[in-house]
Amino acid sequence: xxxxxxxxxxxxxxxxxxxxRHGTAISRIIVNRRFxxxxxxxxxxxxxxxxxxxxxxxxxxxxxxxHPRGRPDIEEVGVFAxxxxxxxxxxxxxxxxxxxxxxxxxxxxxxxxxDGTPILDIKPCDRxxxxxxxxxxxxCKRLERENQHRHV
Amino acid sequence: xxxxxxxxxxxxxxxxxxxxRHGTAISRIIVNRRFxxxxxxxxxxxxxxxxxxxxxxxxxxxxxxxHPRGRPDIEEVGVFAxxxxxxxxxxxxxxxxxxxxxxxxxxxxxxxxxDGTPILDIKPCDRxxxxxxxxxxxxCKRLERENQHRHV
Numbered sequence: 001x002x003x004x005x006x007x008x009x010x011x012x013x014x015x016x017x018x019x020x021r022h023g024t025a026i027s028r029i030i031v032n033r034r035f036x037x038x039x040x041x042x043x044x045x046x047x048x049x050x051x052x053x054x055x056x057x058x059x060x061x062x063x064x065x066x067h068p069r070g071r072p073d074i075e076e077v078g079v080f081a082x083x084x085x086x087x088x089x090x091x092x093x094x095x096x097x098x099x100x101x102x103x104x105x106x107x108x109x110x111x112x113x114x115d116g117t118p119i120l121d122i123k124p125c126d127r128x129x130x131x132x133x134x135x136x137x138x139x140c141k142r143l144e145r146e147n148q149h150r151h152v
Numbered sequence: 153x154x155x156x157x158x159x160x161x162x163x164x165x166x167x168x169x170x171x172x173r174h175g176t177a178i179s180r181i182i183v184n185r186r187f188x189x190x191x192x193x194x195x196x197x198x199x200x201x202x203x204x205x206x207x208x209x210x211x212x213x214x215x216x217x218x219h220p221r222g223r224p225d226i227e228e229v230g231v232f233a234x235x236x237x238x239x240x241x242x243x244x245x246x247x248x249x250x251x252x253x254x255x256x257x258x259x260x261x262x263x264x265x266x267d268g269t270p271i272l273d274i275k276p277c278d279r280x281x282x283x284x285x286x287x288x289x290x291x292c293k294r295l296e297r298e299n300q301h302r303h304v
Contacts, residue, residue, distance in 0.1 A: 038230040045289065045292075078191045089157045093201060128175065130286055136198075136279070137196035144278070
């Protein structure tokens with residue numbers, strides 16, 4: 001059975017690569033007219049998960065081991081232990097803040113998808129998704145610390 | 153451009169539908185041999201996102217408006233405002249607790265996928281995914297309250 005997907009919409013953004021990378025970008029998601037009814041009630045959630053197709057990643061660049069966030073100073077780990085786009089199935093997943101819904105246009109903060117990216121799904125974020133205590137590897141803590149300093 | 157996916161593994165579970173539904177199921181994910189190296193370092197995360205193909209949902213049963221968790225006593229909302237499996241792209245997303253990794257076998261708690269479900273991706277859960285304050289609609293709070301009582 002072939003596993004086939006269809007875009008349900010696309011991203012519009014003028015944010016810089018820097019803003020996309022650091023979770024500060026403001027983007028719009030335009031949902032196709034035929035799926036617009038599926039958004040009813042989404043505006044009652046503060047955060048949603050956006051699933052998108054990593055359309056700028058070529059088949060050839062898929063890898064099983066990667067340096068986290070492309071940083072050669074951090075040891076390679078398996079691609080499933082990272083959010084790298086070079087994955088067997090090029091699906092991106094990002095939790096974003098839903099700032100506004102107007103008809104079939106969503107304004108979101110924190111989406112790290114380029115302008116024109118096809119959207120696959122939108123799912124609400126509820127308490128089952130919010131961990132109380134997360135354990136993460138030391139490379140991940142290091143990256144978090146660095147990002148905090150950058151934003152002070 | 154067709155958007156095509158490949159399974160990277162599958163689910164093995166003997167958990168009851170009740171356990172799957174309430175996040176208490178213990179399941180195994182067997183990753184295909186050719187992708188096994190991609191798991192290196194995943195064991196350092198306490199929680200991971202599992203993306204899976206909702207293979208038991210037929211094309212005909214896809215809807216744009218649904219009753220949350222199939223409950224007719226809760227008003228219909230758009231499918232993107234729920235985690236219903238009846239979505240335009242049948243991708244399931246669940247955050248699970250990673251209990252153990254042994255080679256290409258993961259033991260996880262809380263996966264709501266049936267035995268034999270094709271796995272599409274595994275992604276680590278870090279602090280960017282953990283909201284401090286989530287706003288959710290009242291139907292969602294009601295379901296959360298009911299589930300708490302059930303588990304006391």
